[in-house]
Each structure stands twice: as structure tokens, then as C-alpha cells.
Amino acid sequence: MRFFITPVFIIVFLFTIKFSFSQERSQQEIIDSLKQKSYDELKLLYNNNIYDTLNAFLYSSAYLEKAKNDKDTIHTANAYMQLGDISKFEIGMKYADSVLLITSNINTKSYPARGYILKSYLQYNAGDYINSFKNLIIVNNYALENNNSWQINYVKQSMAAIKNVIGQHASSLESHKKIYYLLEANKNKNSSTFFEYMDALHNVSSTYINLKKTDSAEYFINKGIVECIRYKDTLNYYRLISTSAYNEYFKGNYKAAIDSLDKAFPYNDDQNARINYYLYKGRIARDLNNTEEAISHFKKLDSIYEIHKDPIRALPEVYRTFIDYYKEKGDMGNQLIYLDKLIAADSVLDANFNFLNTNITKEYDIPQLVAEKDKLIEHLQNKKVQSNIGLVVLGLLLLLSGGLFFYYYRKQRTYKRRFGYLMQGARQRGKITDAKTKTENQGITGISEELIKKIIGGLNAFEQQNEFLDPSITLNSLSKKLYTNSNCLSKVINHYEQKNFSNYINDLRIDYAVEQLKTNKQFRLYSVKGIAEEVGFNSTESFSKAFFKRTGIHPSYFIKRLEKESI
CATH class of the missing domain: 1.10.10.60 (Homeodomain-like)
Structure with a gap:
């Protein structure tokens, strides 16, 4: 097939190239001018424009070029962290790898741990909870070694978020609330902890929703919305509007939930927000017996899962809706497709959540208890506490630690023994088996x-x-x-x-x-x-x-x- 190139096409093509080069040159000129600023000034500009991706990219790019010109490893790593934070998953992971590459031979209070923080953050947002957890364990080891309190608190908050995902909501809420009240005292927007504060507030409200405590969730959602309006924080505002929609769903206020979902949707372009949009729209339609609409929303959610393979906890619920839908239509082919998807999803979820349930306790919770015990022992030794009170406290702590381990293993043995009884015994149908025998000698008053x-x-x-x-x-x-x-x-x-x-x-x-x-x-x-x-x-x-x-x-x-x- 032959193509004919018209003069108009040539003009448009040349204009496009010129505009592209012009825009590129303009951006580089901006970056060159920004390099004259100090690192602290560039960092402040980046933080103030974190939600404006284009400007944030310009400030972090200037920061990076300035650091490379100065051959400054730490500032170069800082720039990679900024760029990774505003990038999509694949590119962000490359920036995280770059951080680890240039800081692998140093061990400061912040690095190389921050590289693993970036990896864990990106993996969590992509639904890769197991690898996110593994990188958090690495961060925690560095944080404890370097006594970095910010990183220790970050790990606590991130572990609480993972616990929320796997259903340990009560434990998650306890951690999120501690962090929230710790950050609340210093929440002005110019503070470096403002973003952590907003995250903590969102996490507390989301966990209350998971616990079906809708009134408590609403209190924290409204508190967050007030803060967003006060500081003109658009991103967190629409994030909380979405969270409000989920809360309204569980309260049974479907119209309010739909209004909030649709209001926030154009401003939430991250993967989790899209998943939840289609999940709750589908749930509402299904609950209102609008089956075709529910199936339409769930198909969009399924397509996101097919691309990203994020182990969404609600997947089995979605696939059972498909199975029931096609069963009613007599479509055995599609029933089989979604039965296979249900089995596969259950398998993925079990693998993820069983691993995390076991390893969070073994690799994080128990070491935290042991570390607290060792810290108290060291404190008592350093202070040379010889009083009877000190010895009693130490003894009780050792007894408590030993008791925890003993309780854990004893519980496992008990469970194993009870499992054996269940495997040996036949199913019991209760005691109502022989009416004649039971009623000859035993009567019931009034019958x-x-x-x-x-x-x-x-x-x-x-x-x-x-x-x-x-x-x-x-x-x-x-x-x-x-x-x-x-x-x-x-x-x-x-x-x-x-x-x-x-x-x-x-x-x-x-x-x-x-x-x-x-x-x-x-x-x-x-x-x-x-x-x-x-x-x-x-x-x-x-x-x-x-x-x-x-x-x-x-x-x-x-x-x-x-x-x-x-x-």
C-alpha cells in the first residue's frame, strides 16, 4: 500500500518536532537554573509540589544533576529516592536499585535502608505484599542497628498496613492509632511529618471500616477532610472522599457511596483506588439487584487483576458473583472459567496470607518483644539497678518472655492433639437418635x-x-x-x-x-x-x-x- 504525504502533514509533523524539542529545551533550561539553588531549597520545593508530578520531576532532576556534578553520593541517593517516589512501579523500582547500588558500601543512619524503604513502598502499592514485607524486615534490621527512630516508626506503620491487608485488623488499629497520636502534635504542612500524619489518619479510618466501626471511621475521615481543606491538600482530600464512600457502603447509604466514588474517581489514578472503585460500584449494584451493572464493574476489576496480579482480598467474592450469574444463565463454559479463576485466586491468597500471618509473628512481632526485653535488661544493667524492685521487674519480664514462647509451643501441641482427635473421630450428629429409649424414662413437663x-x-x-x-x-x-x-x-x-x-x-x-x-x-x-x-x-x-x-x-x-x- 502506498502512502501520500501532503504538505499539511509535513507542516504538522515539523511543528510537532519543533514543539517537542522546544519543550525539552525549556525543561532543561529550568533545570539548569534550579541547580543554582541549595539542596535544602530544592528539597523544600519538591516537598511543596509532591502532588504536582511535572514540577516535582523538575525539582528532583535539578537535585540529581547538582548532586552528580558535586559527586555527592548521599545527595544523589536522595534524588533517586524523590524520583522513585513519583514514578510508576517499574521505573520506581529501577530508581530504588540505583539507590542500593551507590550506597551498598556505606552504612549511614539513613542509607542503604532508604533504598529498601522505596522498594517496600512500591511493592506494597503494587500488591506484592510478601516482597514488601521482606524488604521491611531488612529496613528494620538497619533501623535498629543505627537507632533510626523515624525508620523504626515507618516499619511499624507499614507492618500495620500489611496486617490490615491480611485481616489482622485489631492489631493493625492499635499500631496505627499510636502512630497517629504521635504525629498529631506536629501536623502543620511545612513539617516533614505532615504526609506521615495524613497517611496515619487515613490508615486509622480505613482500619475502623474493616472492623465495621463506621461511626469511628467517619470521625477520622471528617477530621482528615478538614485538614485537607485547611492546607489545600487535593490528593489526600479525594483519597479520603473515596474512603468515605467505602464507609457509606457499609452503613447502607448506597447513594452517598456512589456520589463519593464518582466524585473522587477522576482524581485517583493509582491501582488500589481503581480496584476499590470497581469493587464497591459492583457491590452496590449487586446489592440493589442490578446484576448486569455489577458484572460490568467486576469485569473491569478482573481485568486489572489479570494485568497486575495484585492478590485482592475480595477476588473470591467477585468470582462467586460471576459463577452465580453464569449458573443462572446456564452458561457452563463461563462457569468453568470463573471456577478456575476462583480456585487460582484462593490459592494465591492463601499462599500470600498464610506466609504473612506466620512470618509477621515469627520475624517481626516476637523479635520486637525480645528487643524490648533486651533493651530493658541493658537499661537495668547500665543503671546498675540493684534494688529488689529492679530484680522483680527483670524477673517478671524474663518470665513473661519465657511464658510467651512456652504458650506458643504449648498451644501448637494442643492444636495438634485436637486435630488428631478430629481425624480419629467420626462425625457426630448429636444425641437425638432413638426417640423410644429417650422418652421412656425421661419426660418433659408440658409435652x-x-x-x-x-x-x-x-x-x-x-x-x-x-x-x-x-x-x-x-x-x-x-x-x-x-x-x-x-x-x-x-x-x-x-x-x-x-x-x-x-x-x-x-x-x-x-x-x-x-x-x-x-x-x-x-x-x-x-x-x-x-x-x-x-x-x-x-x-x-x-x-x-x-x-x-x-x-x-x-x-x-x-x-x-x-x-x-x-x-
């Missing part, structure tokens, strides 16, 4: 023997047909099904099972779950949330509590041990 036999027979059928898996079952609905009233049914269950109706149903469901996990390998592929839904529980938390109450171990531990036994 005839004939009615007791009838109720027990109905309960036996109810158990054998696994009707307890229905999440909508209630004492009232079951009594109607057995042609009796709730009072009589409750008395029979209380008398023969020695438990109330709720515990009776929960125990049947847990026994069923245990048996399925032992005998059905496909069942083990479900997440804990998926298993909870399969056996009739409305939430993962209620399932986990009922499982532990019935078996003495957590469902995640039971599944992990089953997998280990099957290898």
Missing part, C-alpha cells in the same frame, strides 16, 4: 410423650437430609416444618442436646464442615469464607468462632494440617 417422639423423628430427618445447611433456618421456621411450636421444639432440643437451638444448628454445621474437609479434597480448595457460606454461616467470623468452640482449633489451622497430612 406429651407422643409429641416428643414426633419432634425427635422430625429432627432425625432434618439432620440426615442436611437441612441445617440452609442459612435461613430459624427456630420458628423449623418448628412450623415439624408441625409444632417453637416453645416445644426448644424444650426438646434443650433437654436432649443440652444446648440452645442456635448452638445445636452451629454444631451440626461444624460437624458437617469437618467431615467434608476430611473426605472431600475439592472442599479444601475453598477459602474459609467460602466454606462458611457453603455450610450456612452468614459471615466468616461467626463460622470461625463456632468452629473453634466446637473443635478447639481454628479452621485455617485444620485445613493447613490436612494439606500437610496429605502430602
